[in-house]
Amino acid sequence: MKIPNVYIIVLNYNNPNETILCLNSLLKVDYPTLNIVIADNASTDSSVEQIKKQFPSLFLLQNKYNKGYAGGMNLGIKYALENNADLILLSNNDMIYPADFLLPLVKALTNEKAVGIVSPKVLYLNDKEKIYCAGGEIKLFRCGGVSMYRNRDEKKYGNKKRDITLAEGACLLVKKVVFVEKGLLSEKYFMYFEDVEFSERISSKFKIKYIPESVVYHKSGAGKTWSEYSPLYYYYFTRNRLLYYSTKNFLINIYVIFFSILNTLSKSILLGIKISTRELGYKNFKKSFSNLWKGLIDGLLYTVKIKKITNDNPILKNKLIQ
Structure with missing residues (x-):
């Protein structure tokens, strides 16, 4: 069986320190056909120079102006699709990845044809016993997306694989066919709610699954309001x-x-x-x-x-x- 070709898109805007930490963790990931791409949203600081100097072998794309989360990610997604990606992982730059996080996501995504997106268990980096997001749900009464089990004990909650209605934008792995058949992220939102719209749009044909066996870390402070x-x-x-x-x-x-x-x-x-x-x-x-x-x-x-x-x-x- 062919090993899926995975592209990881890391979005950067005026934050080289966070991006460099994220990239360093990704370079240690245990996966044979992994390609890492940085999508820079027209940073006005020294981001591009610092990243190129530290990671000369990685491919860095640049937008002409800041196009927000969706516009930055779409730049990377288009590049990945043009270069034979089978699976594309979208990542915020304030994520830290363990070496073994990717394989459970790839297996879950490729083992079930109906599944188009998988989402890992996201914990706080500075408090690894607390959940940042254990799958997302679109809730009308809350008028948007809800991160399930936020700030709960990770040992007690979010430990079962399940179908979800929202793949949060911080980290999600997507099949190529999803973008081909359902389109890219909507750029009209700039930031926030593009993941809600995308999750709903693809749900008519593809399932979204939460995979707790894959654990990643988010640098946002625990309890942030x-x-x-x-x-x-x-x-x-x-x-x-x-x-x-x-x-x-x-x-x-x-x-x-x-x-x-x-x-x-x-x-x-x-x-x-x-x-x-x-x-x-x-x-x-x-x-x-x-x-x-x-x-x-x-x-x-x-x-x-x-x-x-x-x-x-x-x-x-x-x-x-x-």
Whole structure:
């Protein structure tokens, strides 16, 4: 039996230190036909120079401008498809991989024809007893994707293989045929919800499976809350929730609109509490608050078809505060 040709796409944007640690771990992975590609989203720092110097044998692709998660990954996916990839793994650059993580994913993906994507068990790097994500689910009542068993004890939870509805974008292994038949990631989201849309789009033909035998590590801090995210998170997560559900029926749209308004109000209040207790600086509060409400307004305008998504650089076009 032919050993599947695996391409791993690691996305980088102005973060060479994290990317280098991720690449060092991938170079130790035990798999015979492994190809590692770095997709750089037009970094403005010394990322490209540092990565090329440290990994001269790896292939590095560069976008002309920052096209977000989907645009960066699509650059790598296209390259992998053009170079005879059988399976393509999409990876954030803040992941650390054990040497034996890949084989259980490859076996699970190739042993069952109906399965198109597999997702590993993701633990926190700085607290390896806690789960970051043990498979994802798309939940309407939560208006988006949910990381299952987050912050739970990894010995007690997430230890059974199962079908899931969401393969989170931090790490997922995808069959070539999925991209060929269902298309690439949607670039209209820029960041957040592209994995939700992609998971739903491919589900009409392919299954998504959670594989707990494969364990990887995420460098995000355990217990991280939404109040600690970057200002861009507030815009894109709020906007894209409405954008994703804007194609659904009228009743779902009404529910998501009310949910988004209440969510924005509650986050605004909690941001205010954070600044009053000095857990959040004024500059960061101002950026986050502004982007949060801009995300809500733009999302509502997209929902009622007053505003259209374009492929222009959304950060520049929307004049977001980074």
